[in-house]
Amino acid sequence: MENILEFSFPVEGRSFNKAGDAAARVKQLLKQASIPSPFIRRAVVVAYEAELNMIIHSQGGTLRLAISPEQLTIQAVDQGPGIENLQRAMQEGYSTAPREARELGFGGGMGLSNIQRNADHLDIQSQQNEGTVLTAAIYLEKAASVS
Amino acid sequence: MQYIHSVHLDEDQCQACTICTKRCPTEAIRVYQGKARILEERCIDCGECMRTCPQEAKTSQTDPLEAVFAYPYAVALIAPSLYSQIPPAQFNIEGLVDGFSAVGFRAVADVSHGAEHVGEAYKQWISASETRPLISSACPAVVRLIQVKFDELTEHVMPIESPMEVTAELARRQLQDQGVKPEDIGIFFVSPCPAKVTAVKQPLGRSYSHVDGVLSFSDVYQELYPRLNEAGNPKGQRLFPMGRPGVRWGITAAQTYESEGIRMSLEGLDQVTAVLEDLSLGKLPDVDFIEANACPGGCIGGCLTVQSRFQAQVNLYRNLKHLPAKPQLDMDHFQRLYDQQFYMMHHALQPRPSQPLDPDISRAMQLMKRQEQILQTLPGLDCGACGSPNCQSLAEDIVRGWTTENDCIFILRESVQNLAKELWDLAQQVPPTIGRQKPSTEE
Numbered sequence: 217m218e219n220i221l222e223f224s225f226p227v228e229g230r231s232f233n234k235a236g237d238a239a240a241r242v243k244q245l246l247k248q249a250s251i252p253s254p255f256i257r258r259a260v261v262v263a264y265e266a267e268l269n270m271i272i273h274s275q276g277g278t279l280r281l282a283i284s285p286e287q288l289t290i291q292a293v294d295q296g297p298g299i300e301n302l303q304r305a306m307q308e309g310y311s312t313a314p315r316e317a318r319e320l321g322f323g324g325g326m327g328l329s330n331i332q333r334n335a336d337h338l339d340i341q342s343q344q345n346e347g348t349v350l351t352a353a354i355y356l357e358k359a360a361s362v363s
Numbered sequence: 364m365q366y367i368h369s370v371h372l373d374e375d376q377c378q379a380c381t382i383c384t385k386r387c388p389t390e391a392i393r394v395y396q397g398k399a400r401i402l403e404e405r406c407i408d409c410g411e412c413m414r415t416c417p418q419e420a421k422t423s424q425t426d427p428l429e430a431v432f433a434y435p436y437a438v439a440l441i442a443p444s445l446y447s448q449i450p451p452a453q454f455n456i457e458g459l460v461d462g463f464s465a466v467g468f469r470a471v472a473d474v475s476h477g478a479e480h481v482g483e484a485y486k487q488w489i490s491a492s493e494t495r496p497l498i499s500s501a502c503p504a505v506v507r508l509i510q511v512k513f514d515e516l517t518e519h520v521m522p523i524e525s526p527m528e529v530t531a532e533l534a535r536r537q538l539q540d541q542g543v544k545p546e547d548i549g550i551f552f553v554s555p556c557p558a559k560v561t562a563v564k565q566p567l568g569r570s571y572s573h574v575d576g577v578l579s580f581s582d583v584y585q586e587l588y589p590r591l592n593e594a595g596n597p598k599g600q601r602l603f604p605m606g607r608p609g610v611r612w613g614i615t616a617a618q619t620y621e622s623e624g625i626r627m628s629l630e631g632l633d634q635v636t637a638v639l640e641d642l643s644l645g646k647l648p649d650v651d652f653i654e655a656n657a658c659p660g661g662c663i664g665g666c667l668t669v670q671s672r673f674q675a676q677v678n679l680y681r682n683l684k685h686l687p688a689k690p691q692l693d694m695d696h697f698q699r700l701y702d703q704q705f706y707m708m709h710h711a712l713q714p715r716p717s718q719p720l721d722p723d724i725s726r727a728m729q730l731m732k733r734q735e736q737i738l739q740t741l742p743g744l745d746c747g748a749c750g751s752p753n754c755q756s757l758a759e760d761i762v763r764g765w766t767t768e769n770d771c772i773f774i775l776r777e778s779v780q781n782l783a784k785e786l787w788d789l790a791q792q793v794p795p796t797i798g799r800q801k802p803s804t805e806e
């Protein structure tokens with residue numbers, strides 16, 4: 217477990233104009249680390265949706281990336297209202313995004329299901345009125361056998 | 364792999380100002396030992412550095428006009444944007460063909476005609492393919508930008524040949540049908556930009572080009588302009604008809620003329636890069652087709668043109684009036700060719716991502732750790748005085764072993780300050796022979 221490289225990117229709540237900045241940096245770093253591109257693609261989707269969730273729903277937080285030779289971990293830690301009903305939140309098209317976000321074309325209710333589809337493991341810990349910690353992992357072991 | 368480039372640096376002109384390092388869309392330029400250097404594997408020959416260099420030290424290598432005379436049957440393959448370079452008062456189609464024949468060409472083949480073919484092929488491919496969005500393959504600088512910097516989007520590029528390549532092949536066929544000997548035919552593209560030069564010398568999606576040479580607009584223009592409307596001997600022939608839709612390809616927002624679906628038109632590398640960044644995050648999934656031109660204004664803004672792009676736009680619109688409003692494409696002929704896969708690239712475009720720090724993940728991670736540490740020590744001003752485009756890329760250049768931290772003038776200044784302080788401290792510690800007071804022996 218010692219061979220882990222971590223990065224963190226602050227994300228401001230409601231900063232719609234910056235949506236994607238952190239995910240774009242994640243992409244750059246993963247390319248430098250010679251992660252095979254199908255994994256990069258999935259990690260970038262996860263990072264972008266997680267980043268977007270924080271922007272839409274929270275007062276801000278941190279997006280973290282951890283790279284190890286075995287797996288990529290993306291974690292979003294925010295201070296926000298928490299997720300009221302996790303099961304419903306996971307459903308495609310279910311959205312609790314505020315009007316402000318929807319008017320800008322965000323918050324279509326696909327975020328969490330998109331993350332789930334692209335991650336090998338997903339864990340969400342949420343405390344109402346405190347915040348949410350979303351942790352998604354993408355396993356790289358299969359990389360060797362695939363490529 | 365060897366990369367062939369059209370854009371080169373004239374070392375004698377370069378004053379090491381570092382302006383180009385910041386404008387290059389792929390961060391392909393570094394300044395060291397007082398000269399700008401282009402990293403071969405990253406350069407996409409977009410010509411942005413030619414446009415921004417205040418010393419005009421960046422040049423594009425094209426073929427000399429004399430190369431044309433080596434062929435008994437030279438063909439001028441002219442880009443739609445050429446129609447923007449001729450002042451409306453001097454313009455008429457026959458006069459243009461005459462001008463080219465006076466310069467030494469036997470025929471003129473309009474890439475605008477090929478553009479009408481390709482526009483139709485795009486439409487059919489958009490309905491056949493499930494990939495969304497599809498990105499136009501007509502601008503070779505954009506295609507290479509995708510291969511190099513947005514390699515994950517390579518499969519979004521239309522697998523269809525460029526109008527230039529399509530026109531060249533049609534011209535060759537037509538002339539051979541007329542009985543011209545294949546070895547006599549020399550096809551020369553008259554190019555508005557360096558990216559097209561490279562697209563001929565190192566084609567995209569195929570191993571050879573039907574184009575034999577590339578001439579720069581500006582070189583040809585000097586010869587052509589005084590000879591417009593002055594027929595040569597023998598008189599030249601115009602190989603293909605075209606309408607306004609084909610010629611409009613010289614300006615952005617002309618591709619997939621009158622088609623259904625959601626289309627987006629981009630021009631200039633800033634716009635193109637911003638949208639490609641969005642696409643790679645999975646945004647814009649509803650867009651069907653993206654036309655993307657590296658140059659502001661489209662091809663009329665190419666850096667080998669002679670008119671300002673605004674003047675060029677006015678000229679083109681006025682000159683268009685001489686042409687039929689509808690495309691002049693023979694649809695049966697088109698469909699036959701389409702069904703024979705005539706328009707398809709010969710092989711799939713390959714992504715050309717920049718090298719990871721190390722092919723081994725663990726070792727790359729070590730280097731990234733160092734890179735982060737270095738980045739923390741850099742001032743984050745992106746001043747560019749080190750010769751790298753910004754602090755982040757300097758940190759990367761250092762761990763790649765290309766350069767050292769002292770390239771940063773802020774770090775250098777700090778080092779000098781520290782050194783000066785050490786010197787001062789040292790200077791205080793004077794040896795007894797200088798500093799010790801004389802023992803008072805007098806009294």
Ligand code: SF4
Nearest residue numbers: 387406407409410412
């Ligand atoms: S031609 Fe374009 S890609 Fe090549 S060095 Fe100049 S600005 Fe960079």
